Amino acid sequence: MTESLRLEVPVLPNGFRLHWDKVRERHVLLFPEGAIGLNPTAASVLELCDGRRTVEDIAAELSQRFGGADVLADVENLLLDLANRGMVADVSQ
Amino acid sequence: MSVSNPLLLIAELSYKCPLHCPYCSNPMTIGDAKYADELSTEDWSRVFREAGELGVLQLALTGGEPLVRKDAEELTRVAKEAGLYSNLITAGTPFTRTRAEALKEAGLDNVQISIQDSDPVSSDHIAGTKSFAKKIEAAHLARELGFPLTINVVLHRKNLDRIEEIIALAEELGARRVELANSQYQGWAAVNREALMPTREQLEHGEQVVIAARERIGPKMELLWVLPDYYEDTPKPCMGGWARDAMVITPNGDVLPCQAASSIPGLEFDNVRDRPLAEIWFESDAMNRFRDFVPEVCKTCPLGRFEVDLGGCRCQALALTGDAGNVDPVCQFSPHHALVTDAVASANRLGRNGDGEFVYRTEKATARV
Ligand SMILES: C[S@@+](CC[C@H](N)C(=O)[O-])C[C@H]1O[C@@H](n2cnc3c(N)ncnc32)[C@H](O)[C@@H]1O
Ligand code: SF4
Ligand code: SF4
Numbered sequence: 001m002t003e004s005l006r007l008e009v010p011v012l013p014n015g016f017r018l019h020w021d022k023v024r025e026r027h028v029l030l031f032p033e034g035a036i037g038l039n040p041t042a043a044s045v046l047e048l049c050d051g052r053r054t055v056e057d058i059a060a061e062l063s064q065r066f067g068g069a070d071v072l073a074d075v076e077n078l079l080l081d082l083a084n085r086g087m088v089a090d091v092s093q
Numbered sequence: 094m095s096v097s098n099p100l101l102l103i104a105e106l107s108y109k110c111p112l113h114c115p116y117c118s119n120p121m122t123i124g125d126a127k128y129a130d131e132l133s134t135e136d137w138s139r140v141f142r143e144a145g146e147l148g149v150l151q152l153a154l155t156g157g158e159p160l161v162r163k164d165a166e167e168l169t170r171v172a173k174e175a176g177l178y179s180n181l182i183t184a185g186t187p188f189t190r191t192r193a194e195a196l197k198e199a200g201l202d203n204v205q206i207s208i209q210d211s212d213p214v215s216s217d218h219i220a221g222t223k224s225f226a227k228k229i230e231a232a233h234l235a236r237e238l239g240f241p242l243t244i245n246v247v248l249h250r251k252n253l254d255r256i257e258e259i260i261a262l263a264e265e266l267g268a269r270r271v272e273l274a275n276s277q278y279q280g281w282a283a284v285n286r287e288a289l290m291p292t293r294e295q296l297e298h299g300e301q302v303v304i305a306a307r308e309r310i311g312p313k314m315e316l317l318w319v320l321p322d323y324y325e326d327t328p329k330p331c332m333g334g335w336a337r338d339a340m341v342i343t344p345n346g347d348v349l350p351c352q353a354a355s356s357i358p359g360l361e362f363d364n365v366r367d368r369p370l371a372e373i374w375f376e377s378d379a380m381n382r383f384r385d386f387v388p389e390v391c392k393t394c395p396l397g398r399f400e401v402d403l404g405g406c407r408c409q410a411l412a413l414t415g416d417a418g419n420v421d422p423v424c425q426f427s428p429h430h431a432l433v434t435d436a437v438a439s440a441n442r443l444g445r446n447g448d449g450e451f452v453y454r455t456e457k458a459t460a461r462v
């Protein structure tokens with residue numbers, strides 16, 4: 001049963017938050033049952049998932065940071081992967 | 094093996110509780126005078142800050158009933174400041190509007206409410222006190238205030254047949270996660286084992302219902318089904334390993350590797366009143382006692398399974414065999430495995446309606462049992 005995931009304006013689900021783990025020196029995503037470590041790319045994408053920015057906005061912002069490279073496809077894939085694991089939702093849901 | 098920093102702190106704020114669940118995993122010794130000497134607000138606050146420094150990410154505020162502490166809101170605020178993700182594990186009855194709003198304001202991250210059964214009369218009977226209606230109110234309130242909600246139901250012979258209704262109730266309450274936790278036989282549950290242990294038929298039916306419900310409900314509500322280890326032939330890795338990721342602090346400040354460890358004779362627990370938390374985590378005798386420990390039987394395990402199950406639970410080994418250093422008797426290779434299979438056989442002879450009186454969890458009963 002794969003629902004087609006529609007992600008326009010991504011946001012962290014209720015009860016999820018980002019946290020800088022200073023002991024392990026990495027970002028982690030915290031949620032009721034636990035925590036997962038994030039690589040720097042995932043963290044920088046999730047930081048921008050504020051329920052206002054669209055996927056395109058996020059890609060554009062990251063692109064600027066990375067000297068204009070086209071990152072849209074990468075951002076989309078990453079977000080879909082996180083959405084499949086229940087770590088990102090669309091703001092409309 | 095090098096010791097890594099802890100991820101989870103289980104803070105047992107108090108052993109006082111308005112409920113009397115016969116399956117309660119709290120130690121039999123809850124009535125001991127030392128537990129009445131509870132840590133102060135300042136002590137807990139310092140501990141939470143030290144935990145944050147030590148790399149703890151998750152905090153479970155539990156007990157007993159954590160909300161019997163009037164400072165639960167203040168402690169939640171401190172936890173938030175210390176960067177901890179806070180999870181309130183409550184029976185629900187003291188989760189009133191005033192307190193719930195203050196907890197929200199203080200930054201509480203998640204609310205977990207335990208319910209004893211979907212049937213109000215049975216729920217109150219298991220809890221040993223009238224409490225069902227208040228739990229339902231508390232769950233609605235949690236959702237109204239925008240908390241993510243976990244519903245926890247400990248399953249056993251007296252409620253497993255209603256698993257379908259239990260799942261429906263959790264759905265109705267808007268839980269994002271339901272823990273269907275088959276009772277582990279720790280603490281008071283060990284004394285009540287005969288009254289609690291389900292039959293194989295009940296469990297198989299339960300599992301079918303869970304699989305169907307998952308299919309029907311999809312991702313909007315996660316269903317966790319925890320198998321009772323008595324029905325398995327390899328044990329569970331208790332707490333993810335002795336003092337590997339988690340620590341428990343009792344109401345009076347003793348630091349334990351798991352909630353049942355106070356039952357192990359000869360373990361000296363350090364107290365947060367005497368030593369910094371980091372020192373206790375890395376150096377205390379109790380934390381180090383079974384850290385790199387491999388039970389004899391596991392050294393020649395035919396399944397090579399030690400890294401998966403770590404030889405099971407030290408406290409269960411103690412409770413059943415009298416020696417915490419034995420392999421968990423749930424393991425089919427344990428020379429004591431018959432203790433487990435006999436209990437299962439006896440539960441199945443008794444059948445789903447077999448009774449067995451409950452010994453209710455009270456501080457007074459501590460002395461009697
Ligand atoms: C000991 S209680 C303390 C918090 C609170 N009084 C409550 O019951 O929710 C912590 C959690 O452990 C669960 N629990 C208690 N006894 C258990 C057992 N024997 N096996 C599995 N879970 C148990 C409870 O349902 C609750 O979710
Ligand atoms: S499990 Fe029941 S008796 Fe034990 S602390 Fe929780 S509510 Fe109280
Ligand atoms: S012998 Fe030890 S490692 Fe092997 S299954 Fe049993 S408990 Fe697990």
